[in-house]
Amino acid sequence: KxxxxxxPQSLIILEGKNCTLQCNYTVSPFSNLRWYKQDTGRGPxxxxxxxxxxxxxxxxxxxxxxxADTKQSSLHITASQLSDSASYICVVSDRGSTLGRLYFGRGxxxxxxx
Amino acid sequence: xxxIYQTPRYLVIGTGKKITLECSQTMGHDKMYWYQQDPxxxxxxxxxxxGVNSTEKGDLSSESTxxxxxxxxFPLTLESARPSHTSQYLCASSEPSTGDGNTIYFGEGSWLxxx
Numbered sequence: 606k607x608x609x610x611x612x613p614q615s616l617i618i619l620e621g622k623n624c625t626l627q628c629n630y631t632v633s634p635f636s637n638l639r640w641y642k643q644d645t646g647r648g649p650x651x652x653x654x655x656x657x658x659x660x661x662x663x664x665x666x667x668x669x670x671x672x673a674d675t676k677q678s679s680l681h682i683t684a685s686q687l688s689d690s691a692s693y694i695c696v697v698s699d700r701g702s703t704l705g706r707l708y709f710g711r712g713x714x715x716x717x718x719x
Numbered sequence: 720x721x722x723i724y725q726t727p728r729y730l731v732i733g734t735g736k737k738i739t740l741e742c743s744q745t746m747g748h749d750k751m752y753w754y755q756q757d758p759x760x761x762x763x764x765x766x767x768x769x770g771v772n773s774t775e776k777g778d779l780s781s782e783s784t785x786x787x788x789x790x791x792x793f794p795l796t797l798e799s800a801r802p803s804h805t806s807q808y809l810c811a812s813s814e815p816s817t818g819d820g821n822t823i824y825f826g827e828g829s830w831l832x833x834x
Contacts, residue, residue: 609761639823641825646828646830647827647828648725648809648811648825648826648827648828649762649809649825650825651822651823651824654822694761694762707764707823709761709762709763710761711759711760711761712759712761714759
């Protein structure tokens, strides 16, 4: 069964600290992996997209890594800010159909305290 | 910045009422989607469209219906709302192929509460 599991479920850090969020997936055949940020009550916003051949991609203070062999990804946030408080969602796409079916994780709820 | 808009953002309606959630995008995307998301849970695909006059049901069974008469417009309708329909509904759109990593743009969501 194709699944996307994220950990931790929730995380609290102090402003200025770094953190790493994890995503493990079993989706096959793999096409790409995306990280989204979703503020409370808002729609998800894309942070990064990585295909099979990419193992790291950065977007400002966000750096995503991908190990397609172990089917693991991480999202590292550097020098956290209060505005980073949000849910971070890992989304994996398969290659099995023209739709490129998306499998969503439940997200990691990050809270940044001053 | 995503040019995809949903209305209403928040709605409280009574059981049995008919409701249409509007979704419009100005990016000319052929693919559009409706997702349902309960708090703290993953998004579930309930409808999608490849283009005008194309609509398909998603993974999660839904009593809602959709239409795609124009490229930019993808409304979702509940003929008779029930409390079990209380949820957040997210509209999204993308360029033709998501398989090669095209960005999927989401609207801000419509929070529906049925009392």
